[in-house]
Amino acid sequence: MSDHAPARSPQDLDDSIAGGIGESPTRPDGALKVRGEYAYASDLWAEDMLWGATLRSPHPYARIRSIDIGPALATPGVYAVLTHSDVPGENLYGLKIVDQPVLAVDVVRYRGEAVALVAADHPETARRAMERIEVDYEVLEPITDPELAAHDTTLPELHPGGNVVRHQPIVKGDPEASADVVVSGLYTLGMQDQAFLGPEAGLAVPAPDGGVDLYLATQDLHSDRKQTAQALGLPPEKVRMTMSGVGGAFGGREDLSIQVHCSMLALHTGKPVKMVYDREESFHGHVHRHPAKMYYEHGATRDGDLVYVRATLYFDGGAYASKTPVVVGNGTTLGIGPYAVPNVRIEGWGLYTNNPPCGAMRGLGAVQPALAYEAQMDKLADALGMDPVEVRIRNALSQGGTTPTGQVLDYPAPVAELLDRVRRLPLPAEHDSAPADIRDLPGGASNTTHGEGVVRGIGYGVCIKNICYAEGADDYSTARVRLQIIGGEPLAVVHTAAAEVGQGLVTVQQQIARTELGVERVNIHPNDTDVGPAGSSSASRQTYVTGGAVRNACEAVRDVLLQRVAARSGESIGDLSLSGGKVVSSATGVLADLADVIGDDVIEETREYHHRETYPLDEELGTSERAQVQHAFSAHRAVVDVDTELGLVKVVQLDCSQDVGKAMNPEAVIGQIQGGSAQGLGLAVMEEIRVDGGTIRNASFTDYLIPTILDMPPMNIDVIERADPNSPYGVRGVGEPPTISSTPAVVAAIRAATGKALTHTPVAPEHIIADIPR
Amino acid sequence: MRLSFTVNGRQCEADDVWEGESLLYVLRERLGLPGSKNACEQGECGSCTVYLDGVPACACLVAAGQAAGREVGTVEGLAEGDGLGAVQESFVEAGAVQCGFCTPGLLVATDDLVNRVPHPSDAEIRESLAGNLCRCTGYEKIMDAVRLAADRRASSEASRSGKTDA
Numbered sequence A: 001m002s003d004h005a006p007a008r009s010p011q012d013l014d015d016s017i018a019g020g021i022g023e024s025p026t027r028p029d030g031a032l033k034v035r036g037e038y039a040y041a042s043d044l045w046a047e048d049m050l051w052g053a054t055l056r057s058p059h060p061y062a063r064i065r066s067i068d069i070g071p072a073l074a075t076p077g078v079y080a081v082l083t084h085s086d087v088p089g090e091n092l093y094g095l096k097i098v099d100q101p102v103l104a105v106d107v108v109r110y111r112g113e114a115v116a117l118v119a120a121d122h123p124e125t126a127r128r129a130m131e132r133i134e135v136d137y138e139v140l141e142p143i144t145d146p147e148l149a150a151h152d153t154t155l156p157e158l159h160p161g162g163n164v165v166r167h168q169p170i171v172k173g174d175p176e177a178s179a180d181v182v183v184s185g186l187y188t189l190g191m192q193d194q195a196f197l198g199p200e201a202g203l204a205v206p207a208p209d210g211g212v213d214l215y216l217a218t219q220d221l222h223s224d225r226k227q228t229a230q231a232l233g234l235p236p237e238k239v240r241m242t243m244s245g246v247g248g249a250f251g252g253r254e255d256l257s258i259q260v261h262c263s264m265l266a267l268h269t270g271k272p273v274k275m276v277y278d279r280e281e282s283f284h285g286h287v288h289r290h291p292a293k294m295y296y297e298h299g300a301t302r303d304g305d306l307v308y309v310r311a312t313l314y315f316d317g318g319a320y321a322s323k324t325p326v327v328v329g330n331g332t333t334l335g336i337g338p339y340a341v342p343n344v345r346i347e348g349w350g351l352y353t354n355n356p357p358c359g360a361m362r363g364l365g366a367v368q369p370a371l372a373y374e375a376q377m378d379k380l381a382d383a384l385g386m387d388p389v390e391v392r393i394r395n396a397l398s399q400g401g402t403t404p405t406g407q408v409l410d411y412p413a414p415v416a417e418l419l420d421r422v423r424r425l426p427l428p429a430e431h432d433s434a435p436a437d438i439r440d441l442p443g444g445a446s447n448t449t450h451g452e453g454v455v456r457g458i459g460y461g462v463c464i465k466n467i468c469y470a471e472g473a474d475d476y477s478t479a480r481v482r483l484q485i486i487g488g489e490p491l492a493v494v495h496t497a498a499a500e501v502g503q504g505l506v507t508v509q510q511q512i513a514r515t516e517l518g519v520e521r522v523n524i525h526p527n528d529t530d531v532g533p534a535g536s537s538s539a540s541r542q543t544y545v546t547g548g549a550v551r552n553a554c555e556a557v558r559d560v561l562l563q564r565v566a567a568r569s570g571e572s573i574g575d576l577s578l579s580g581g582k583v584v585s586s587a588t589g590v591l592a593d594l595a596d597v598i599g600d601d602v603i604e605e606t607r608e609y610h611h612r613e614t615y616p617l618d619e620e621l622g623t624s625e626r627a628q629v630q631h632a633f634s635a636h637r638a639v640v641d642v643d644t645e646l647g648l649v650k651v652v653q654l655d656c657s658q659d660v661g662k663a664m665n666p667e668a669v670i671g672q673i674q675g676g677s678a679q680g681l682g683l684a685v686m687e688e689i690r691v692d693g694g695t696i697r698n699a700s701f702t703d704y705l706i707p708t709i710l711d712m713p714p715m716n717i718d719v720i721e722r723a724d725p726n727s728p729y730g731v732r733g734v735g736e737p738p739t740i741s742s743t744p745a746v747v748a749a750i751r752a753a754t755g756k757a758l759t760h761t762p763v764a765p766e767h768i769i770a771d772i773p774r
Numbered sequence B: 001m002r003l004s005f006t007v008n009g010r011q012c013e014a015d016d017v018w019e020g021e022s023l024l025y026v027l028r029e030r031l032g033l034p035g036s037k038n039a040c041e042q043g044e045c046g047s048c049t050v051y052l053d054g055v056p057a058c059a060c061l062v063a064a065g066q067a068a069g070r071e072v073g074t075v076e077g078l079a080e081g082d083g084l085g086a087v088q089e090s091f092v093e094a095g096a097v098q099c100g101f102c103t104p105g106l107l108v109a110t111d112d113l114v115n116r117v118p119h120p121s122d123a124e125i126r127e128s129l130a131g132n133l134c135r136c137t138g139y140e141k142i143m144d145a146v147r148l149a150a151d152r153r154a155s156s157e158a159s160r161s162g163k164t165d166a
C-alpha cells in the first residue's frame, strides 16, 4: 500500500471471533458492515481528488469518423479529456482473448463501448463535459443474431478471424444412435445481469515512482493488474492494487471496468481520480450472462434408459470475447447434465455479435444447458408415462461414471441421492379454499385474484457444475501466514489476494488458521498485490484453492514451531501438535506455550496451492482424460402457484439438496444456497436484459427486476457432505450449483401448473397465457 | 448553496452544495458519512435508506436542499455507544450480511419496523422490506435477523417497562 493511502481505505479485519473448521463463526467484517464503516470502493475518498467519467457509444455498431474534445476540454473544472490516442500502452485487453480496446479507435462494436474519458472537479461537471465531446459516427447495420453469426459467411467480420469465438464438438459413443422414444425441443434463454448492488468504482492515486496505486472492487487483483499494466505501458510492479469493499460480484467483476480508465486519468492529471458508475452505466459497463439458443434431442428405451443426447448450442458472446471460450467449454462438457449417457453429440458455438458483451456469471456456461436438458428430461418422463424424478434417478451419474468427454468421476457423485432427498423434504400446506393472506397469492397485494384461476405446480431440477478453472488452466492460489506474539498472546495474520466479494472467504480463512495453528486470534490482512496471485473469486473455487493455500502456509508455520520444540524436548515431531496456544505431545502432554516458543520472533511462511492437473479438450471429439478438477451437484424442488388467467406466478416454496463435500462453515454454506437459489428464481420468472437491435432497453432497477423479499419463498435446505478425496478438507465448491438447478425447477413447476411448453426463460406472463401447449 | 441540518443528532454544515446534489451525495461525499449506499440512485433499491424527521426515505431521491433544517438519521447513528445496536447485532448474528451493500438501508428500514410494530408477522416483515433489494442472501437470513431484532426490541422494552413499574 502506498504512503498516499486514501481515506476509508481497507483495514485489517481484527474482530476477535472464535471458531474453527466446521463451526459457523460470524464474519470478521460483520461489525464494520453493520456500522456503515466498511470501506467499499465507491466510498473511497482522497484530498483533492477528481471525478472520472466515461463517454460511451450510443450505437451498437458504427465507424468513428472523428472525435472533437475541444469544447469539453474548455469546460471550467475539467482537468482532462482523453481518447484512444492517450492510451499509454497497448490499447487492447481481455481475459482469454485480447480483443477489446481500452478506448475505441475507429469502430465501436456495441452500444456502451467506451470512447472517451473525462476528469473534473465534480461528477456533474464531468457529465456536462462529456456531453460536449463531439463524436462523428457512421452508423452500420449491427449483427444481432448469433446463429447467423455462426453460419452466414456474408456477414461482416467483427474481428479479424471472423465471428466465431469458439466452436467445440463433443462426441461420445455412436453419435448417430437411434432409440425407441425420442423427444426434442428448441430452448432459449435471455440475457441475465449479475446485478451486484455495489456499483463499479475505484480510486487511482498517482505515485511518485511514475506508477499508480489503484483501490478498487474486483474478483481478481492479479488478472486486473496484468491487463492494466499492459494498457498503461508500465511494469506490473508499478501498478499496485488494493481491494476495497466489494458489493457483490457474481462474475460481473472479472473483466476490467474502471481499472485502466481511472489510472489513465490519474497519471495524466497527477491527481487522485475516483470513478463510480451509476446503475445505468453499470448495465453497460460490465458483461452479462450469455443468452443461448439450444436445440436438443434425447433418445431413450421404453424403460426410460437414455440412449443418446444430441444438441447444438449457440451462445451470444456479444462484441468482445471475455469468457465466451469458457462458456462454450462448460456448456458443451456439461451439456447433458448429471446423467450417464452412452452416446452423445454436442456442438457448441460462441459468437461475436454487436450485442452487449457477455462473460462470467455464477454458473458460467452451465446455467444455459441445464434449462434445456431438464426440460427434456421432463418431456421424456411425459412421453414414457414415468415420474420425472424417477427418470432422472434412473439415469443419474454416479461415482465411477464417465462424462461425455471421457473423464471418470473419481469422487462421490450423489446425484440420485440428492434427487431422492429433495423430494422427501416437507411440502407446503395446500390451500384448497381461500388462503389466509392475499399477499401469498400470485399478484400479491395488487389484489388480482382471491384464488380463482390459481393452479399449483411442482417441478424438479438437478445440475452439474465443474469447480475451479478447467481444460489445462493452473489457477493456483497463494497465502502468506504470519505468527507472532502480541500482548502475550499468539496472533496469526493471513494475507492473500483472494477477493472477498461477500461470500465469506475471510471467515473461512480465519477458521482454517485457527484450526491448523491452534490459536484464537487470526487477523485478515487486506487483499492486495503485495502477495502472490490467488486467481479469481469465481468458479466456486476460492475455498478450494485459497483454502488449500492457507492450510499449506499454516502447516509450514506449524512445522517451524514443532521442529523447534522437537529439537528442544527431544520428542519426535510426529507426536507434536498445536492446540489452545500450546504445543502438545501425544506422549507427554503440554510441552510449551506458544508465547515461549516464539518469543520475539515473527514466523512467516508463504505457500501456494495448485489443484490437480487438467487437460484440454480434443478439438474434434472433445475428449480429455481430465477436463475438469471436480464436479458439484445440487437438486431443487419448486412449488408454485400460477394465476393461469393473468399468467402471474408466485413461487410458494423452493427446496434444495446439495452435496458440499465438507461444510467448512455450515451457516455460510446455507447462505450461499439461499442466495444462489434467489438468483436462479430471478432468472426463471423475471430477469432479462431486453436487447433490441443491439441496444439495452431496461438498464435500471425500475425495468430490470430482481427478486425482492416478497418474491423469495421460504426454503428447506438439506446439505450433505460426501468428501472429495482430492480436495483440501474434502470440500466441493458451493456457490454456483444452487443458481443452476433452481431455475429449471421453477420453470418445470410452472409447466406442471399450466401445461404450457414454456421454451423461453425467463417465463413471462404472456408465455403462460399464450396458447402453446406442451 | 450552504446547507445545514442535523445528522444523527449532530448539527452539520456543508458549503458550495450544487442544487442538483442529493442528500445521499452530501452525506457520502461532503459530510464523510458513506454508510448510506448508492446502489441505484433512482429510488429502486433502498440501499440509501435514512430517517428524515423520523420517517424512512431514500436519500438518493431527496434533493439536498430539502433536508435543510431537518433531522437526518443514518446507519452510522444506529450503534449504541461503542457497541452495536440490537438491530445491527441481529443482522451479524443471523448471517444476514454477505457483501453488506444492502445492509445499511435494511438496518434503517428494520429499525423503523421494529419500532413501529412490536411483533411483526412474516407477511408484515416482507411488506416493510419490499423496497430493499439484496442480491446476495436470498432474504431468508434477513427474515431471521428481523425476527431476532423484533424479539430483542420487544424484550428490552418489556424489561424497561418492568423496571419503571417496580
Ligand code: FES
Pocket: B037, B038, B039, B040, B041, B042, B043, B044, B045, B046, B047, B048, B049, B058, B059, B060, B061
Ligand atoms: S440508491 Fe437510493 S434507492 Fe437505490
Ligand code: FES
Pocket: A197, A247, A248, A502, B096, B097, B098, B099, B100, B101, B102, B103, B133, B134, B135, B136, B137
Ligand atoms: S448482502 Fe450483498 S446485497 Fe445484500
